[in-house]
Amino acid sequence: MPELPEAEVAARQLRARLVGAQVADIRLGRADIVREGIRSLDWYAGSAVHTIDRRGKSVVFTFVKHGEPRHLVAELGMTGLLLLPSAQVRFPQHTHAVLSFTDPSCPPVRYWNPRRFGRLSLLDADGLRRYVDRRFGCEPLAVTKEQFAALLRCRRRLKPLLMHQQTIAGIGNIYANEILFRARLHPNIVANRLGIGAVSRLHTVMQSVLREAIDCGGSSVKDYFAPNGSEGSYKDRHLVYGKAGQPCPNRCGAVIRRLQSERSSFFCPRCQTRRRQA
DNA sequence: AGCTCTTCCTGAAAGC
DNA sequence: TGCTTTCAGGAAGAGC
Numbered sequence: 001m002p003e004l005p006e007a008e009v010a011a012r013q014l015r016a017r018l019v020g021a022q023v024a025d026i027r028l029g030r031a032d033i034v035r036e037g038i039r040s041l042d043w044y045a046g047s048a049v050h051t052i053d054r055r056g057k058s059v060v061f062t063f064v065k066h067g068e069p070r071h072l073v074a075e076l077g078m079t080g081l082l083l084l085p086s087a088q089v090r091f092p093q094h095t096h097a098v099l100s101f102t103d104p105s106c107p108p109v110r111y112w113n114p115r116r117f118g119r120l121s122l123l124d125a126d127g128l129r130r131y132v133d134r135r136f137g138c139e140p141l142a143v144t145k146e147q148f149a150a151l152l153r154c155r156r157r158l159k160p161l162l163m164h165q166q167t168i169a170g171i172g173n174i175y176a177n178e179i180l181f182r183a184r185l186h187p188n189i190v191a192n193r194l195g196i197g198a199v200s201r202l203h204t205v206m207q208s209v210l211r212e213a214i215d216c217g218g219s220s221v222k223d224y225f226a227p228n229g230s231e232g233s234y235k236d237r238h239l240v241y242g243k244a245g246q247p248c249p250n251r252c253g254a255v256i257r258r259l260q261s262e263r264s265s266f267f268c269p270r271c272q273t274r275r276r277q278a
Numbered sequence: 279a280g281c282t283c284t285t286c287c288t289g290a291a292a293g294c
Numbered sequence: 295t296g297c298t299t300t301c302a303g304g305a306a307g308a309g310c
Contacts, residue, residue, distance in 0.1 A: 001303065001304080003304095057304085075304090075305090076304095077303085077304060077305080078302080078303045078304055079303085115302095115303080117304055117305075118304075118305090135305090163304085165305075172303085172304070173303070173304085222302090263302095263304085264303090
């Protein structure tokens with residue numbers, strides 16, 4: 001389930017290989033994988049890769065042709081991967097798009113996504129602006145403590161808020177659980193009940209968890225791997241995700257619990273307090 | 279305003 | 295053993 005760190009690692013690897021390359025074409029395995037802009041597909045042939053960035057959990061390719069920029073946004077959903085030829089998958093029939101280049105030394109990129117939660121969008125500059133405005137809140141690694149505190153002045157519960165892409169873009173279930181455990185905050189605390197100390201702690205922890213996960217190459221849970229086929233090692237540092245029934249890593253004596261409403265929350269009932277934070 | 283439920287989809291795992 | 299059922303998960307939209 002690619003979240004911010006996995007998307008960031010993917011964008012970095014692709015950027016290192018492909019910026020400047022000229023596009024031969026984009027071929028689709030199935031047309032309904034494109035959410036928006038399918039009629040512009042032919043435009044991309046002959047354009048050059050200008051940048052490859054990450055926004056939230058998505059990878060954003062920018063191409064330029066005759067001075068005009070256009071974009072390909074790859075939403076990864078929960079099973080989506082962007083792969084270079086060195087990466088092999090078990091179910092190759094789920095390759096829904098291939099981006100190939102004229103230079104034989106530039107490897108093609110496959111968009112592979114068995115469950116198809118996640119789509120591709122082909123957008124012009126205006127389209128990208130609208131897409132970003134509609135879907136993405138602030139970047140967790142760029143947001144300041146003051147901006148973050150302002151986002152928390154509401155009555156929403158903490159974990160759904162952290163995972164709400166239009167508020168903060170990039171955090172999914174795995175990292176939300178890991179961040180809240182390390183910040184010692186209960187997933188269902190109401191955001192505006194946090195004191196300034198807790199808000200500050202949460203901001204610091206959120207950024208350090210995401211940075212550390214990027215440095216580890218992400219978390220490979222189930223079938224995630226990076227474009228070059230490498231796995232991320234941050235899963236070895238998970239403290240609560242998927243660990244229901246195991247003793248709390250803080251050795252507090254309690255056992256990690258799992259709440260099964262909406263997305264499953266893993267937390268320590270002793271360490272992650274629900275009480276008002278100083 | 280903010281929460282819950284439903285839908286999308288397929289492989290893995292549990293259940294019988 | 296082998297078939298059937300359930301579940302996981304991100305995002306969007308409906309309804310409360």
